[in-house]
Amino acid sequence: MAVLQLTSSILHEIFLLGFVSLLLVYVWFKYRFTYWARKGVQGPKPEFPFGNVRQVIQRKQQFFQPFCDTYYQFKKLPYVGVYSFHTPVLCINDPDLAKHIIIKDFDHFQSHGIFSSASVGEPLGGHLFNIAGPKWRTIRTKISPAFTPVKLKSFFPLVEKIASQAVEYGDAHYAEGKPVDFSEFYAKYAMEIVGSVGFGVENDGLKKETEFYQRGNEYFVPKTIYWTVIRAISFFAPDIFKKMGVNRTNPAINNFFYNLVKDTVSFREKNNYYRNDFLQTLIELQKSESEKQVGNGSNQFTFTDVAANTMLYMFAGYETSATTGMFAAYEMARNPHVQDKVRQEVQTVLAKYDGQFTYEAQNEMTYTNMVLDETMRIHPPLRALFRRCNKDYKLPDSDLVIENGTLVFVPIQSIQMDPDIFEDPERFDPERFAPEKKAKMHPCIWMPFGEGPRKCLGLRQGYIQSKMALVKLLTKYEFTLHEKTIEPLQIKPTSLACAAEGGIWINLKPLENAC
Numbered sequence: 001m002a003v004l005q006l007t008s009s010i011l012h013e014i015f016l017l018g019f020v021s022l023l024l025v026y027v028w029f030k031y032r033f034t035y036w037a038r039k040g041v042q043g044p045k046p047e048f049p050f051g052n053v054r055q056v057i058q059r060k061q062q063f064f065q066p067f068c069d070t071y072y073q074f075k076k077l078p079y080v081g082v083y084s085f086h087t088p089v090l091c092i093n094d095p096d097l098a099k100h101i102i103i104k105d106f107d108h109f110q111s112h113g114i115f116s117s118a119s120v121g122e123p124l125g126g127h128l129f130n131i132a133g134p135k136w137r138t139i140r141t142k143i144s145p146a147f148t149p150v151k152l153k154s155f156f157p158l159v160e161k162i163a164s165q166a167v168e169y170g171d172a173h174y175a176e177g178k179p180v181d182f183s184e185f186y187a188k189y190a191m192e193i194v195g196s197v198g199f200g201v202e203n204d205g206l207k208k209e210t211e212f213y214q215r216g217n218e219y220f221v222p223k224t225i226y227w228t229v230i231r232a233i234s235f236f237a238p239d240i241f242k243k244m245g246v247n248r249t250n251p252a253i254n255n256f257f258y259n260l261v262k263d264t265v266s267f268r269e270k271n272n273y274y275r276n277d278f279l280q281t282l283i284e285l286q287k288s289e290s291e292k293q294v295g296n297g298s299n300q301f302t303f304t305d306v307a308a309n310t311m312l313y314m315f316a317g318y319e320t321s322a323t324t325g326m327f328a329a330y331e332m333a334r335n336p337h338v339q340d341k342v343r344q345e346v347q348t349v350l351a352k353y354d355g356q357f358t359y360e361a362q363n364e365m366t367y368t369n370m371v372l373d374e375t376m377r378i379h380p381p382l383r384a385l386f387r388r389c390n391k392d393y394k395l396p397d398s399d400l401v402i403e404n405g406t407l408v409f410v411p412i413q414s415i416q417m418d419p420d421i422f423e424d425p426e427r428f429d430p431e432r433f434a435p436e437k438k439a440k441m442h443p444c445i446w447m448p449f450g451e452g453p454r455k456c457l458g459l460r461q462g463y464i465q466s467k468m469a470l471v472k473l474l475t476k477y478e479f480t481l482h483e484k485t486i487e488p489l490q491i492k493p494t495s496l497a498c499a500a501e502g503g504i505w506i507n508l509k510p511l512e513n514a515c
Contacts, residue, residue, distance in 0.1 A: 036081025051083030113388025
């Protein structure tokens with residue numbers, strides 16, 4: 001009897017302790033949720049314990065949807081305060097303020113602000129997108145020459161070869177009487193280019209399922225709720241990862257790509273093999289610095305930097321070009337007059353180059369680029385830009401001080417779809433991006449590649465990759481929407497990038513006078 005009483009007493013104390021702990025956590029969250037109100041910043045009401053991202057965590061909303069919604073809810077305000085769990089996030093609605101943060105006062109907002117797994121010993125985490133400060137400046141200076149027009153021209157034959165394989169993919173589907181799911185097609189096509197140009201391997205991924213594609217796709221689209229939550233926390237509470245030593249990516253993915261780079265580099269060194277690709281550029285950079293003994297410590301470009309920055313090519317070359325290509329096909333299928341104009345331009349340009357899809361030929365396809373620009377206005381690969389404040393910053397013409405460590409979001413898709421900025425924004429109109437009009441645009445109303453010092457280095461390569469499969473297919477086929485395409489389009493909630501729920505299905509109809 002005494003034992004039962006003692007057990008009951010212990011259980012009672014455990015229950016009481018648990019209740020008090022939960023109450024303290026609740027009170028602490030409620031206090032954290034007053035952060036913006038105490039600064040005089042308006043915003044949507046948060047809910048315990050998710051803040052304003054409950055539906056994101058439940059995989060019912062796409063990652064950036066709450067911040068895009070906030071723009072329209074508080075459109076007249078220059079900035080809005082929201083919460084991801086307990087973490088305050090400031091959404092910038094005003095393009096002029098965005099210009100200060102992203103361009104003019106970049107010194108206060110140098111980092112993307114997400115967790116870099118390099119800080120817990122993961123070698124692939126230290127690529128250019130993740131790092132900041134002096135290390136970022138050093139690496140960017142060293143890598144920038146890999147994205148010059150001269151370098152891109154040298155990589156071009158690899159892209160052109162894969163674009164030809166993409167046409168064969170379309171031919172096979174037509175021969176079988178099947179529509180093409182451009183979401184899957186462009187994902188495989190872009191990943192094949194990443195493998196060839198970025199990692200130096202040919203996977204034949206347009207003809208078969210490959211581990212490279214599976215691992216690469218999972219890197220961007222986690223398969224489980226666990227990795228979805230981990231990815232969210234890595235954005236909004238990176239310090240937790242640093243303290244716990246937790247990686248933000250499935251270790252199996254990291255191990256696969258690290259070993260792939262290690263084996264490829266080893267093969268090239270042992271066999272004195274040279275291949276004109278991005279990986280070779282990184283290898284040559286490491287070798288050059290090693291021979292000259294340039295830099296020391298964190299300034300030295302090491303093999304770890306080589307491995308990490310192959311993942312930079314994954315960041316720069318996969319989702320941007322895949323998303324843009326699939327949505328450009330969708331918009332051209334919906335707008336036959338635009339499709340006809342692109343096809344006419346392609347045929348006119350090719351006539352100057354003996355029908356050859358050369359680097360110079362694709363550079364002259366101005367209207368096609370305008371189509372890609374308009375596509376990225378409506379369907380930007382990343383729907384928001386993000387920066388983390390690295391030292392206190394007083395917003396211009398405001399009493400608000402953004403404190404060191406605060407995450408700042410610019411909901412670019414909402415800005416790009418604002419009727420006060422782009423007239424009739426739902427209408428697909430490439431003429432908005434005629435060169436003379438684009439040159440006069442405010443720099444922060446259209447930012448699919450970011451802006452300022454952290455603007456994407458791979459934007460030119462992104463245009464090439466998105467364009468080549470499209471223009472090659474358009475010389476043989478007419479695009480029409482298949483009934484399996486869900487209309488109006490719905491954004492896939494589990495994807496970090498802008499992706500269509502159910503895919504983008506397109507019929508290919510052979511042209512009478514195809515090239």
